[in-house]
Amino acid sequence: MDEEFSEEDKKIVETLLKNKKFVTKKALKIIKEKNLLERVLKLNEIIINENILERLQEREIKIERNREKKIAEEHDVDFRIENTEIKHRERKVSDFVSYFNSKFFLLQQMMIKRINPISIANIKKTANDEISLIGMVYDLRTTSTGNRIIELEDPTGKISCIVTNSNSELFEEANNILLDEVIGVKGIFKNNYLYINEIIRPDVPAINEIKKLDVPLSCVFISDLHVGSIDFLEHLFNKFIKWINSKEAEKVKYIFVGGDLCVLPETLILTKKGLKKIEDIKIGEEVLTHSNRWQKVKKVFKREIDEEVCGLSTDSSNIPDIILTGNHPVWATIRKNRYFSVRGMPSWIPAHQLSKGYSLFNIRTEEPFSSIKEVEFSDTPKQDKIRSSSLQKKVKLDKDFLTVIGLFLGDGTVKLNKKRGTVSFYFGKRKKNAIEIVERWARKLKLNLLVHQQNNLKMMYINSKPLAKFFSQFYKNKIKDIPEFWLNLPLEQFKWIVYGLVLSDGCFEKRKIGGRVRINNTSINLLKKIRLRLEFSGIYTSLCLSRGEIFSKFGKRISKTKNYFELSFSNETTMPILELFGFKEGLRRNPREFRESFFYSLKKLKKNIKQKYKGFVYNLEVENDNSYIANGIILHNCDGVGIYLNQEKDLSIKSYEKQYEYLAELLAKIPEHIKIIVQPGNHDIVGNQEPQQTLKETALSKLQNIEFGTNPCSVVLNKNFRILMYHGYSYDDIIREMPKIRQEGYKKPCLPMIEVLKRRHLAPSYGSSLVIPKQTDDLVIKEIPDIFHSGHLHTVCLENYKNILLINSGTFQGRTKYQEMQGHIPHPGIFAYVDLQTRESKLINLN
Missing domain, CATH: 2.170.16.10 (Hedgehog/Intein (Hint) domain)
Structure with missing residues (x-):
């Protein structure tokens, strides 16, 4: 091709040739300048010249002039998103204090005009009088007589309140109280209990006048697309795209999309x-x-x-x-x-x-840990020049054998090659107990034990390749370790390994009350595993880094120092270990035990x-x-x-980046005059902690008509029409904890939505969602919404609560295996349509 053609010209010509089209030089220039390549490829012409391109452009201009503008294109209103501010930093205790105080005081202010509360600290001054107070629910329990106890707290103290089962309506209300919600109560205080006769919640006030826009605009609500899942129903979403481009959707100005990682290998x-x-x-x-x-x-x-x-x-x-x-x-x-x-x-x-x-x-x-009765060795090879020990094929795993394993972990080494193997122990003269145990164990197994004394060090050798092979599992790359197999022994066996470690590489001391045991070792992984195994048996230890002098095998002091680690324990829970050293006295109570669950x-x-x-x-x-x-x-x-085993069975698109790129392609088919408001959910890339940050860093940001919201967020139209968006991660916990909606909550998702409005909090129980503690609680519903939109539950609802329109917008994902197991039936391909001028609403089914 002539040198006057650029690389771009060459690419255009090559593309046309592949599609069996030929182009003139003047037409090529027009195609490049006016970006007409895609439209030219759709023509039935073989020879593309400037006359054909002129007719093509005239036809498009005529179509554009004759196209009737949609109503939504001719009208606009003031629009803003109120996002939650999220700052990434390390959280401190003071953040939790501020968070709970903020929640309490915000919700207290919503109720204070309806009741005349007193503080819990002043309640004892009002015995036998009817009083009111506002508190956060600290604890809930049922007495043996079937009454309900609600423990409330405020910044001045705590009080136990009783709801008797004689009042069935009030008792049912008490059974549906959630931990951490803020409530008001009225009742009579006597015998250090407040006997409740009324429960008050912040709740939203009834809205007398339904707000409407003065322009003919409408909006639709969708959620839980799950693009990239094998269960994503793309054919239904394409139907939605077709509908949004149709005459029926000419008033649609807004689409609200309610959205929907790891540990190291040695863990x-x-x-x-x-x-x-x-x-x-x-x-x-x-x-x-x-x-x-x-x-x-x-x-x-x-x-x-x-x-x-x-x-x-x-x-x-x-x-x-x-x-x-x-x-x-x-x-x-x-x-x-x-x-x-x-x-x-x-x-x-x-x-x-x-x-x-x-x-x-x-x-x-102790359930998963099972005892081992014997150890099996491989066949002993023929005797070599070095006097070798002969082992039985199976040896009983008694407390002496287990103690010797502990002694080896502290003061043992092993040498192993193709021909022979040697197990060695090195003990100072003060470690008489350790020496006696090794000698007794060697006699039981009929092993040839060689002993050599030099200065203050006693060196003990056993020449046996099967034995060396056995002990090599505790000595990988010249570093002491204990395989998971031995960590899975029950405490009655495992404690003897710990006993051997203390005798060889540790010390113990008696005190006036109880005692203290220490294990010193240079292998941090060994001590961490020992510690972990003891914790499952309720034995609590302390692990720290120390520095100390080290000695040669012959007792000679080496001047340099080396880091080692110390595992120590001394409290009441360690009695199974301490008893091996003769400690019988009562010890102080373990301060770390969690009192509420054994x-x-x-x-x-x-x-x-x-x-x-x-x-x-x-x-x-x-x-x-x-x-x-x-x-x-x-x-x-x-x-x-990321990538997990058999991922291809569950994902059609394997990376988050490509999932969002494909979603952007789908949303690009929506007309540009329609604003798409997108917020994240618990399956999105931004993490599960709430408030969740926006999806602005994804491929969706390439779209010109997209707006990004946090989870939760509010969209305000015409300065006073408020749409609250919350994905709904806390609804699972609310349905599970509230008996009155437990059966119907997943079928009727508006039920948990009503409960959060009553409590004026999107996640009433701390821990029902992954909440970020801040100076203020951003999940408190401060402003009353006109529309409340959620997703997450994959079922559809359209309901009115005190003139607030509640919408849960279903999903575009089919029924998953997990939902089948739970008995949940999703409602895919159904979305909500709201006329903002008349406030009429309906569900549209694409199925």
Whole structure:
């Protein structure tokens, strides 16, 4: 081709040739200047010249002139989005104090005019008088006689209130109270209890005048598209696109879209068969959840990252118990504060928000740990020049054998090659108990034990390749470690390994009350695993970094120092270990025990260490629950991001970036005069913590007619017409905790929406959604909406509550396997249409 043609010219000509079209030089220039290539490709002409292009442009101009403008294009009103401000920073105890105080005082102001409340601190001055007070629900329980006790608190104190079962209507109301909601009560105070005769909620006032716009505009509401899922019903969404471009949708000005990640590979997960690395977990294996139930693993997620991660340490050292991505939620609580006590129940908090003052949860259990009666060795090879020990094929695993494993972890080494193997122990002269146990154990197994004494060090050798092969599992790359197999012993066996470790590499001391045991070792992974196993049996330890002098094998002091780690325990829970050292006295009570649930234990967070990590991270999805236990800490099985096993079976588009790119392509088919207001949901890329930030960083930002909202957010039209948008993540918890809507809540999604309006809070119970604690509670419903829109439940509702239009807009996703298991029936392809001038509303079914 001639040199005067540019690269762009060449590409246009090549494209036309591929489509069996030829172009003149003048026509090529017009195609390039006026960007007509796509339209030319649709022509039936073979030879493209300037006359054909002129007729093409004239025809398009004529079509444009004759096209009747849609009504929505001719009208406009003032439009703004009120988004929630989200600042990313580390959260402190003071943020929780401010958050709960903000929630209390905002909701108190909504009720204070209807009742004349007194503070809880002043209630004792009004015995036998009818009083009113406003409080946050701290605890709920039922007495043995069937009465309901509601424990309320305000900034001045707490009080227990009683609702008797003799008043059936009031009793039913009391049974549907949620933890952490703010209520007003009236009743009589006597015998240190307030006997309630009326319960008051903030609730929204009745709206007398229904607001309307003075222009002929309308809007539609959709949600839960789930583009990228194999269950995404693209044919229905294409029907929606066709409808929005039709004459029927000529008044539509707005589309409201209510929207709808991980741990390191060495992390140990508690399965029904014991502790196991997360990278080795298989689908179908059972793991223990925070509700103390065994549930099957549904999916295993795996993705590669290069980002900052969080190391959570429950000791005053830089030794993390677990390392995980910043957005991964952890079950945690703050038990005390100086100003307004926060309920001691846990909630899901993203790792990057955790700081000193939180306590992390674990579960005490012995169920998955099973005893081992004997150890099997491989056949002994022929005798070599070195005197070798002959072993039986099976040896009983008694307390001496287990203690020797502990002694090896402290002061043992192993040498193994193709021909022979040697197990060695090195003990100082003071370690008489350790020496006697090894000698007794060697006699039982009829082993040839070689002993050599030099200075203050006694060296003991056993030449046996099968024995060396056995002990090599505890000595990988010259670093002491304990495989998961041995961590899965019951406490009655495992304590003897700990006993051996203390005899060889530790010390113990008696005190006036009880005692203290220490284990010192240079292998941090070994001590972390020992600690983790003991915690499942309710034994609490402290792990810290120390520095000390080291010695050669022959007792010679080496001048340089080396870091080592110390595992110590001294409280009441450690009696199964302390008893082995002769401690019988009563010890102080364990301060970390969680009083409200016998199977939980608490670990106070000391540090959240931020560090860079490049590599793979993993996550699990669990059936019928939302958690699993990793390294002794309860984690949320939040939605996985990235590649997981068998992902192609569940996703048609495998990456979030491409999912949003394809969604942008679909939404681009909507006419540009229609504003699309999009907010995120719990399956979107921005994480689950609420308020959720906008989706502005995705491919959707390429669209000119899109507006981004946080979750929650409010859209205000014509300066005073308010549309509240909240995805609805808290509705699952509300349906589960409220008996009166438990059966119908998923079928009639307006029921939980009414309950949040009554409470004037989008997530009344702290922990029902992943809430970010801030100076102000952004989930309080401060302004009364004209329309309240939600999604999440995948079912449709259109209802009026006190002249507020409630809309749950269904989904464009088919019925998933999880929904089948739960018995939920979604309503795909149904959306809500609202005429903003007349306030008439209807559901449109695309099926």
